[in-house]
Amino acid sequence: MTTAAEVMVRMGEFAVSRSPGDVLVSIGLGSCIGLCLIDRRRQAVGLAHVMLPSGGPGDMPGKFAPSAVPTLVDALQELGAVRTSLEAVLVGGAQMFSFGNAGAGRLDVGARNDEATRAALDAARIPVIADATGGNTGRTVRVLAGEPRVVVKEAGAGERELFSAGGGRAA
Amino acid sequence: MTTYSDLQIDALRELANIGSGTAATALSGMLGAPVDISVPNPLLLPLNEAVEAVGPVDSEVTGVAIGIVGDMEATVLMLFTPETSEVLCPMLGVEAHTEIALSAMQEIGNVLGASYTGALGMMTGLELEPVPPQAAHDMLGAIVASVLLAPGEDRDAVLLLDSDLSVEGGAECSPSFMFIPSAGGVDELLTRLGMA
Numbered sequence: 001m002t003t004a005a006e007v008m009v010r011m012g013e014f015a016v017s018r019s020p021g022d023v024l025v026s027i028g029l030g031s032c033i034g035l036c037l038i039d040r041r042r043q044a045v046g047l048a049h050v051m052l053p054s055g056g057p058g059d060m061p062g063k064f065a066p067s068a069v070p071t072l073v074d075a076l077q078e079l080g081a082v083r084t085s086l087e088a089v090l091v092g093g094a095q096m097f098s099f100g101n102a103g104a105g106r107l108d109v110g111a112r113n114d115e116a117t118r119a120a121l122d123a124a125r126i127p128v129i130a131d132a133t134g135g136n137t138g139r140t141v142r143v144l145a146g147e148p149r150v151v152v153k154e155a156g157a158g159e160r161e162l163f164s165a166g167g168g169r170a171a
Numbered sequence: 172m173t174t175y176s177d178l179q180i181d182a183l184r185e186l187a188n189i190g191s192g193t194a195a196t197a198l199s200g201m202l203g204a205p206v207d208i209s210v211p212n213p214l215l216l217p218l219n220e221a222v223e224a225v226g227p228v229d230s231e232v233t234g235v236a237i238g239i240v241g242d243m244e245a246t247v248l249m250l251f252t253p254e255t256s257e258v259l260c261p262m263l264g265v266e267a268h269t270e271i272a273l274s275a276m277q278e279i280g281n282v283l284g285a286s287y288t289g290a291l292g293m294m295t296g297l298e299l300e301p302v303p304p305q306a307a308h309d310m311l312g313a314i315v316a317s318v319l320l321a322p323g324e325d326r327d328a329v330l331l332l333d334s335d336l337s338v339e340g341g342a343e344c345s346p347s348f349m350f351i352p353s354a355g356g357v358d359e360l361l362t363r364l365g366m367a
Contacts, residue, residue: 027228
């Protein structure tokens with residue numbers, strides 16, 4: 001039995017789905033990264049709400065970039081996705097405030113999250129096919145299983161499509 | 172998980188109470204209206220739970236963050252709902268939800284942050300200095316998470332001392348005021364209070 005539902009992926013959590021109609025959501029990503037993995041042929045999707053560039057994994061592997069990628073890959077494979085077919089879409093990694101501690105050559109945590117997530121994807125040989133990262137605005141990401149599709153919404157703006165299996169890829 | 176005794180929490184709460192009381196007096200002088208303040212509510216939570224404890228992650232807020240540096244590190248975060256901004260901004264002679272409103276709120280943060288830091292330094296004997304405030308208008312989740320995660324390091328728990336200011340004068344106007352010491356900052360404060 002499949003029931004369609006909106007699944008909230010909170011900070012440090014991850015979720016996967018192959019049920020058409022399911023929507024995986026991370027609300028209010030600031031410096032955090034919404035890491036979306038998609039196998040379009042098998043219509044499988046996953047979303048992790050990554051908080052930090054290093055550390056862990058502890059009891060929350062989705063929290064850290066280095067453990068979030070392999071954890072999400074494993075969960076998708078269990079669901080029938082094929083590793084070599086996986087593609088990534090990245091959302092978030094903004095710098096909402098520029099604190100002094102980002103100085104002296106140190107990147108802010110949003111940029112470090114982005115960098116660490118891309119490095120982990122690179123190590124897993126998963127290409128990033130679309131992204132909305134950096135800048136200084138918060139974002140909400142929705143990953144629609146079945147189609148699959150990724151839409152992003154910034155504060156005070158409308159929802160826009162970042163990736164659609166049907167419509168190719170958007171910027 | 173990191174824990175503190177009731178006595179330690181009470182001491183930190185009292186510290187935050189005096190700090191935010193001083194800040195409320197500064198705000199009252201700025202607005203020319205009485206400002207009440209609630210006793211700080213201490214929250215000791217894992218990072219991922221702390222954000223949701225502050226408020227609905229998708230609600231729209233203006234956040235002003237003031238860093239405190241020196242002998243210890245901390246952040247003061249003020250949050251203004253759109254309703255609060257609509258009451259507060261005219262009191263400062265600016266129109267709500269404009270660029271200039273954002274700088275007016277940043278200025279509130281400047282004054283309150285400086286008085287808070289001053290009070291904290293006086294009570295503890297620590298050399299503290301406020302960093303110029305930063306303002307952002309966005310989703311609550313994005314703002315609070317970015318402040319908590321700014322050090323870029325994992326910690327098992329974060330301590331938040333949350334108080335509500337309430338500006339008198341008809342409509343609801345309650346900026347929330349949060350003191351967020353770094354992990355080392357909590358220990359430093361407790362040491363100074365002789366309660367480590």
